[in-house]
Amino acid sequence: MKSRPRGWLGVEPAVAVILVVFAFLAPAILNAYWISTLLTQMLIFGLCAASLIFLSAYGGMVSLGQLAIWGIAGFALGNFTTNGNTKGLNLGWAIGPGIVVAIAIAVLFAVIFGVLANRSYGIYFLMITLVFSVIANLVFGQVTSISGFGGISGIRAPGWINAQAHPSRMYLVTLVIALALLVLLRYVARTPFGLALQGIRDDPVRMRSLGYSVALHRTVAFSLAGFVAAVSGILFVWWNGQISPSAIGLPSTINILVIAVIGGLYRIEAAWLGALVFVVLNNYADNIGFIGARFNTWIGIVFLVIVVVSPNGLIGLWEQGLHRWGRGPRAQAEEGGAGEQLPQAEPSGS
Amino acid sequence: MADVGSAPIEDIRSHRTLALAGRTVLILMVAFLVVWVLFIAHGTTFGSAVQDPTDFLITLLNGITAAALYFVVASGFTLIFGLMRTVNMAHGAFFLFGGYIALKLQRSMVGGGGALGLASSQVSLVQWVLPVLVGAAAVAVIGLVMQQVFLRWNQGQDLRQALITIAISIILADQMLAHFGGIAEDISWPGALDKFVNLHVAHIQYSLTRLVILGIGLAVGALLWLWLHRTRMGMIIRAGVDDRAMVSALGVNIQLVFAVAFVIGSFLAGMGGAIGGSFASLAPGVDANWLLNSLVVVIIGGMGSLGGAAIGALLLGLVTNFSAAYLPAADTYYSIIFTFILLAVVLSVRPLGLFGRPA
Numbered sequence: 001m002k003s004r005p006r007g008w009l010g011v012e013p014a015v016a017v018i019l020v021v022f023a024f025l026a027p028a029i030l031n032a033y034w035i036s037t038l039l040t041q042m043l044i045f046g047l048c049a050a051s052l053i054f055l056s057a058y059g060g061m062v063s064l065g066q067l068a069i070w071g072i073a074g075f076a077l078g079n080f081t082t083n084g085n086t087k088g089l090n091l092g093w094a095i096g097p098g099i100v101v102a103i104a105i106a107v108l109f110a111v112i113f114g115v116l117a118n119r120s121y122g123i124y125f126l127m128i129t130l131v132f133s134v135i136a137n138l139v140f141g142q143v144t145s146i147s148g149f150g151g152i153s154g155i156r157a158p159g160w161i162n163a164q165a166h167p168s169r170m171y172l173v174t175l176v177i178a179l180a181l182l183v184l185l186r187y188v189a190r191t192p193f194g195l196a197l198q199g200i201r202d203d204p205v206r207m208r209s210l211g212y213s214v215a216l217h218r219t220v221a222f223s224l225a226g227f228v229a230a231v232s233g234i235l236f237v238w239w240n241g242q243i244s245p246s247a248i249g250l251p252s253t254i255n256i257l258v259i260a261v262i263g264g265l266y267r268i269e270a271a272w273l274g275a276l277v278f279v280v281l282n283n284y285a286d287n288i289g290f291i292g293a294r295f296n297t298w299i300g301i302v303f304l305v306i307v308v309v310s311p312n313g314l315i316g317l318w319e320q321g322l323h324r325w326g327r328g329p330r331a332q333a334e335e336g337g338a339g340e341q342l343p344q345a346e347p348s349g350s
Numbered sequence: 351m352a353d354v355g356s357a358p359i360e361d362i363r364s365h366r367t368l369a370l371a372g373r374t375v376l377i378l379m380v381a382f383l384v385v386w387v388l389f390i391a392h393g394t395t396f397g398s399a400v401q402d403p404t405d406f407l408i409t410l411l412n413g414i415t416a417a418a419l420y421f422v423v424a425s426g427f428t429l430i431f432g433l434m435r436t437v438n439m440a441h442g443a444f445f446l447f448g449g450y451i452a453l454k455l456q457r458s459m460v461g462g463g464g465a466l467g468l469a470s471s472q473v474s475l476v477q478w479v480l481p482v483l484v485g486a487a488a489v490a491v492i493g494l495v496m497q498q499v500f501l502r503w504n505q506g507q508d509l510r511q512a513l514i515t516i517a518i519s520i521i522l523a524d525q526m527l528a529h530f531g532g533i534a535e536d537i538s539w540p541g542a543l544d545k546f547v548n549l550h551v552a553h554i555q556y557s558l559t560r561l562v563i564l565g566i567g568l569a570v571g572a573l574l575w576l577w578l579h580r581t582r583m584g585m586i587i588r589a590g591v592d593d594r595a596m597v598s599a600l601g602v603n604i605q606l607v608f609a610v611a612f613v614i615g616s617f618l619a620g621m622g623g624a625i626g627g628s629f630a631s632l633a634p635g636v637d638a639n640w641l642l643n644s645l646v647v648v649i650i651g652g653m654g655s656l657g658g659a660a661i662g663a664l665l666l667g668l669v670t671n672f673s674a675a676y677l678p679a680a681d682t683y684y685s686i687i688f689t690f691i692l693l694a695v696v697l698s699v700r701p702l703g704l705f706g707r708p709a
Binding site: 062120124126127128131134139142250251258295296297299304307311 | 435437500508509510512513514516517518520521523524525527528635637638639641642645646649653683684686687689690693694697698701702
């Protein structure tokens with residue numbers, strides 16, 4: 001972890017309070033399109049990316065499996081709560097049991113993925129979780145009894161947050177849930193479990209010899225992140241009304257990583273910063289000139305620039321700015337170019 | 351960097367009973383699958399191998415020939431990873447790009463070609479071989495540029511390198527969609543190869559093109575083996591896999607070796623794409639499937655091991671083909687799950703893959 005700026009410690013909480021107040025007042029300030037489309041989407045994808053950043057920042061696990069778990073929750077809810085008129089099982093359950101069982105199933109898969117990947121580190125972990133994701137995508141694409149190529153449509157949110165009737169309620173509910181889960185993840189990081197997890201991130205061999213079960217800690221962390229991703233998947237299908245296999249395809253899986261990296265892979269809050277950039281760019285890419293409406297090319301270029309120039313993402317630039325501002329030119333000179341590295345994603349025992 | 355992927359020492363006591371139980375389940379599972387394919391196979395298209403040996407042998411050959419193509423593509427991936435610890439996430443995009451270059455070159459060489467593509471009778475052998483080599487060479491150049499511009503200066507930061515190659519694959523995939531469109535197209539086999547031959551075993555008429563792919567896979571494997579084990583450059587690469595710092599301290603220009611390995615690895619991806627585009631077709635999304643294939647092959651076989659890539663490719667080829675052919679006819683769409691099961695089984699027994707070892 002980087003050392004935080006000393007003289008300006010008061011700046012960050014102040015900014016956080018202003019942002020949260022603004023987020024709650026946004027429905028009164030911004031137009032309905034921004035609220036119900038852009039900002040709600042930002043919160044949902046940000047929440048999924050937050051689960052990735054939690055694993056990366058505190059567990060040293062960069063997972064590409066988060067969107068698969070997100071999708072499993074979404075598809076499960078779709079199968080349980082629709083009745084007729086769409087693909088899938090159409091079980092026609094009430095929303096309450098639907099949510100509980102859908103999240104339980106998604107977390108179960110998170111546990112299975114976690115158990116299979118918990119002995120892999122660094123780049124191996126990334127590849128193995130990517131394989132899980134691609135396979136989940138293919139399964140939903142091919143197994144017609146639970147989804148098939150076109151996916152599940154007509155998934156209803158509870159009436160009181162219906163997007164057509166009350167555009168800002170869905171946004172506010174999503175905002176409250178996202179904040180609650182952010183607080184949860186930050187809290188978990190400070191519990192003895194979270195501290196042990198960070199110890200494992202830094203040196204699994206030493207933690208092992210101190211008597212901690214490395215595999216168990218990593219699996220539990222992965223399952224907790226899976227729970228967060230599952231909640232975000234539920235919110236997505238309520239917001240979107242439908243989910244298809246392409247929503248968890250390779251490009252979408254990569255997008256969650258892109259969001260996390262643009263924001264910054266080492267602070268959970270950065271997820272929403274990255275998601276905001278992503279969503280706005282996605283929405284307005286058509287208006288950018290010379291490459292034309294190639295949104296993915298733009299996102300690829302932004303991603304490339306971020307990774308090459310500032311591996312700590314936008315939040316890294318922000319902290320660097322605070323540092324400079326707070327500690328004066330002499331401190332800058334002392335620091336030199338140090339600290340320009342991605343969070344250590346593999347054990348550094350040697 | 352030294353112990354990327356190494357697992358901490360496991361608790362041996364609690365592990366032993368678990369491992370024993372796991373191994374028993376595993377053996378029973380494999381035994382059941384073998385018995386199922388050989389003797390039972392209820393409700394499948396072909397019936398069991400005893401009833402229908404011809405289709406069993408054809409499925410076996412299909413598995414082996416598919417494995418040859420998996421091997422060609424994955425060996426490039428594993429070569430780059432083994433030497434540089436660079437996970438080239440653009441490998442799938444490279445595959446697709448090589449295929450598209452070959453496709454466009456073939457179309458312009460032959461001329462014409464309607465909405466359905468070219469008929470194989472129009473295409474001579476040269477009009478297939480040349481596009482395949484040019485497609486592979488084009489990808490080799492792109493790979494070299496990518497390595498020199500984006501990867502050379504951050505050697506050792508493996509996560510950052512993976513992210514950079516992801517960014518490049520996003521841009522490349524989107525630009526390919528813009529320039530080559532979203533419709534599936536395929537490269538035409540030459541007329542001389544596009545036929546069936548009699549194998550004189552159980553009256554099997556087998557596709558010559560698939561045998562050609564098998565031949566290419568074997569040739570690539572043999573050439574890579576000779577290169578790595580019988581030449582000076584290969585010796586340096588093998589030494590570099592074990593200890594990069596020591597090799598460069600001995601005065602070897604390791605950057606040159608890296609560049610060569612990247613060129614060869616990318617060349618293999620592009621060649622795989624051109625062959626894969628003849629074998630199946632080229633469309634957006636194919637890059638994801640081939641990235642998956644390469645990842646599965648090297649994760650099963652063990653990252654950076656050529657022999658591991660061969661075994662991994664063989665297992666993947668057999669599992670995909672047998673699960674598609676020997677599931678009950680109504681359930682064949684579950685075959686993808688078997689790829690996951692294969693991966694899960696291998697990872698739970700050997701987390702670093704069959705031939706993997708801590709770096």
